[in-house]
Amino acid sequence: MSRVITITSGKGGVGKTTSTANLGAALALQGLKVAVVDADIGLRNLDVVMGLENRIVYDLVDVVEGRCRLRQALIKDKHFPDLCLLPAAQTRDKDAVTADDMIALTNQLRAEFDYVLIDSPAGIEAGFRNAIAGADEVLIVTTPEVAAVRDADRIIGLVEAFEKGHPRLIINRLKPRMVSRGEMMSIEDVLQILAIDLIGVVPDDEQIVTSTNRGEVAVLDRSSRAGRAFAEIARRLAGEDVPITVFDDNPGLLNRIFGAFGIRARGSER
Amino acid sequence: MSFLDALFGKRERSSDIARDRLLTVLVHDRVKLTPDMMEQLKAELSAVIARYVPSVDAGAIEVTLMRGEAVDHLKADIPLRRTSQKL
Numbered sequence: 001m002s003r004v005i006t007i008t009s010g011k012g013g014v015g016k017t018t019s020t021a022n023l024g025a026a027l028a029l030q031g032l033k034v035a036v037v038d039a040d041i042g043l044r045n046l047d048v049v050m051g052l053e054n055r056i057v058y059d060l061v062d063v064v065e066g067r068c069r070l071r072q073a074l075i076k077d078k079h080f081p082d083l084c085l086l087p088a089a090q091t092r093d094k095d096a097v098t099a100d101d102m103i104a105l106t107n108q109l110r111a112e113f114d115y116v117l118i119d120s121p122a123g124i125e126a127g128f129r130n131a132i133a134g135a136d137e138v139l140i141v142t143t144p145e146v147a148a149v150r151d152a153d154r155i156i157g158l159v160e161a162f163e164k165g166h167p168r169l170i171i172n173r174l175k176p177r178m179v180s181r182g183e184m185m186s187i188e189d190v191l192q193i194l195a196i197d198l199i200g201v202v203p204d205d206e207q208i209v210t211s212t213n214r215g216e217v218a219v220l221d222r223s224s225r226a227g228r229a230f231a232e233i234a235r236r237l238a239g240e241d242v243p244i245t246v247f248d249d250n251p252g253l254l255n256r257i258f259g260a261f262g263i264r265a266r267g268s269e270r
Numbered sequence: 271m272s273f274l275d276a277l278f279g280k281r282e283r284s285s286d287i288a289r290d291r292l293l294t295v296l297v298h299d300r301v302k303l304t305p306d307m308m309e310q311l312k313a314e315l316s317a318v319i320a321r322y323v324p325s326v327d328a329g330a331i332e333v334t335l336m337r338g339e340a341v342d343h344l345k346a347d348i349p350l351r352r353t354s355q356k357l
Contacts, residue, residue, distance in 0.1 A: 153296050153300070185288050189288075
């Protein structure tokens with residue numbers, strides 16, 4: 001059974017595109033057939049994060065408007081033959097497609113791929129609604145910062161209102177040293193506030209910048225802590241019960257926090 | 271931490287401040303209670319409680335929103351002053 005998963009956040013810049021690219025690659029590394037879809041029409045970025053910007057001929061809007069077949073618009077990844085990108089249009093905007101268009105598109109993709117990952121734009125308007133229209137499940141990306149968590153909360157409400165099930169959370173750009181100094185909210189703080197299941201924690205990692213500079217995903221780099229975190233999330237996504245690992249800022253140090261798969265806060269009083 | 275912080279007691283951690291601010295602002299985001307409405311709610315709540323339990327500490331009522339499985343919970347923490355009782 002194919003799964004269509006939308007990665008969204010509300011807040012911009014928290015790591016949706018990075019997460020989509022890396023999870024797509026990690027799933028492809030497991031031998032699965034994966035399509036990643038850039039639903040950020042007008043501000044495409046998934047292509048450049050994956051280093052495929054020079055290979056775009058057709059895009060999502062071309063497919064929806066019938067100027068090409070889906071297969072012509074899909075771009076095979078450089079590293080993984082079973083990973084394909086459907087890029088967004090850069091010269092259009094979010095009104096170019098409807099929710100029904102997206103549902104039809106994801107149904108076409110289901111036929112060929114085990115996983116369809118949709119990179120949602122930021123915000124709560126049509127772009128977001130289109131991105132979740134065809135989704136079976138939703139992942140929400142946040143950072144442990146006030147504005148991101150606040151926006152994530154709003155998105156959780158919308159995802160549930162659109163009856164896309166219970167979204168799961170990725171906490172991105174965690175800095176364990178700052179957390180232990182009491183200068184950054186902890187995983188537990190964020191879960192207490194948002195109270196949804198956690199699917200993974202990704203540390204702040206300079207290697208994300210350098211790998212994006214090169215147009216390569218972090219999961220390709222064994223020394224990248226963020227890459228390893230994304231690989232673990234992909235395993236959980238595929239159903240494996242992997243305990244949450246918090247990769248320390250200091251390379252080589254690992255903190256394993258004890259908790260069953262799917263740590264959830266139950267609104268406990270303090 | 272400065273010398274003065276150490277002398278007069280540690281300042282609250284910024285992460286705790288962030289968490290508490292979020293818990294507060296999200297009550298308003300989710301339930302659409304303006305700060306004025308919230309104060310009104312607390313005042314009326316304490317008036318009702320006071321009819322039954324005179325020792326309610328009206329100014330110290332805390333109202334928070336907790337997200338549950340299927341529903342959110344509006345929770346009120348209502349401190350009661352301890353009075354010495356003659357047995």
